[in-house]
Amino acid sequence: MIVYRIILSLAAPVVALLYLLRRLRGRITAADLRERLGGGPHTTAPDAPHGPDAPALWLHAASNGELASARPLISALLARDPALRLVITTNSLTGRALAQGWNDPRIAARLAPLDYRPLLRRFLRRHRPAALLLIESDLWLNRIFTLHRAGLPVMVISARMSARSAARWQRVAPRLARQLMTRLHGVSAQDSATEDRLRALGLPETRRLARVNLKAAVTLPAPDPAERDACRRVFDRAHTVLAASTHPGEEEIILDAFARAQIHDPALRLILAPRHPRRGDEVRRLIAARGLSLRRRAAGEAPTANAAVYLADTLGEMALWFDLACSSFIGGSLVPLGGHTPYEPAQRGTAILHGPHLQNFAAIYARLDAEGGARQISDAETLARGFLMPSAEARVMADTARRIAAEEAGDGQLDDLVAYIARVTQVSRSG
Incomplete structure (x- = not known):
């Protein structure tokens, strides 16, 4: 000491x-x-x-x-x-x-x-x-x-x-x-x-x-139904993927994977939600450098049908993005940061993709992978394949993850x- x-x-x-x-x-x-x-x-003042x-x-x-x-x-x-x-x-x-x-x-x-x-x-x-x-x-x-x-x-x-x-x-x-x-x-x-x-x-x-x-028991606040319905008119869930809680060094891989996947599915849309919204300008530049059309949430821009990427650089809306995505990559796992919680995407019914760095949630990710509730990717090529997962396969994976999350939470x-x-x-x- x-x-x-x-x-x-x-x-x-x-x-x-x-x-x-x-x-x-x-x-x-x-x-x-x-x-x-x-x-x-x-907090101990007389008028507290x-x-x-x-x-x-x-x-x-x-x-x-x-x-x-x-x-x-x-x-x-x-x-x-x-x-x-x-x-x-x-x-x-x-x-x-x-x-x-x-x-x-x-x-x-x-x-x-x-x-x-x-x-x-x-x-x-x-x-x-x-x-x-x-x-x-x-x-x-x-x-x-x-x-x-x-x-x-x-x-x-x-x-x-x-x-x-x-x-x-x-x-x-x-x-x-x-x-x-x-x-x-x-x-x-x-x-x-x-x-x-x-x-x-x-x-x-x-x-x-x-x-x-606690993370197994927590439930994300449900998104506003009107907002969700409005977004669903723009995002076809079968052709929408999410990259959630991403960090520096991950967005480049994600954008490369998305560009590869779009060759096979031109209708594919990406919602990109960095872990720290203050990095919005930095992430916007990465998207623009690849020539991808985008709209930005923090700028008050609503999603449109002709924008390939929606930059969701705000707080408190992750449940909405999970609800819109067929499959979701969970960040902090392609770089050595230990990964982020899989419980929230599991509860919202989206297929889970993740990288190899999972020490923060090793046990639950191991169970999800073993039982078919999640899939590990390692680079842009494998992530692109994950983004192109058939919607029926994604639904089975999401249902499995939801069941496992409920069992883990218990009372x-x-x-x-x-x-x-x-x-x-x-x-x-x-x-």
Whole structure:
């Protein structure tokens, strides 16, 4: 732990310079920077919703995906205790915007404080949480040790740890890993493999909670029926493919695959939805460079029948795009980023295509592939073949994926988990 803190201290000038440059370039505001430094508006002010003494719970989700998956848990916690207020932190501006978009007066959305003890203590004084819920991962050491020292429980919900991450902990810092595990009040793993890895790193058996996979249980909000009907008049599902949550290095392969597929099916249409909408200009240039006609969602352009590509560079509309596509490539899997959730496309009834990099969801993708609910591709040629999949074959694949997703979700024991969190939080407040 001392070595970690020394490294952080040495890195502080570099971190400060990076944030200063982001501020000067207009990528973050002064208010954003204050939140990263543990500041920002108080949630314990006298005029705060439900008063300054209402119980608070700090929930951290690194990105949009984790935060969206936590929505059922958040709703259940707020429904159980009408006086509860939630301080939700994320690492991204889009994640914070997602939480703010829920328009719940009991939710305060902030950027997460950097992992420096003075900033964390400042954050705790400002918001006075009774406990911290970490969604999936993002196990920053100072954050966990600081809360533990303050007597505040830290729980990890739907915990996920890849074999690679576990091996790195064992190789580089096994003693620190054991210390970290013993400072977690409770851990609900999302699968048995993660549970075994955490045990091997030193998680006490008494801290193990029932397994819950939030991403399997989450349901995307249904798209507006009128909007969906309008889009269906333009997109023939049998000839529409989607590339969802794509990253740099993937769009080039996707566009090359689409161009190849269009030779065999000139009616084929592509909806391209980058993981981060801020990359819209960059992706638009890639499309234009290939001479493909396009329309862009963020520019307010409705899809038309004569545009080959629809650039869906917006947030909160993925259910609509899944509903329109016969087959969907799920990004983060052709580049070594670990892949993104297959549960959402499975629930929406679209055939799933993916690359080889799947460590974030290895178990569910392995089952989908084995039972015919998904197909792995490796390059533009194999992706083009996937885009040309007959619609009848795609329907069988989609039905299989939907069945598997429903089986994986189960009841999730979410009610028991919510009761446990409420009990721990109450004890923390009274203690």
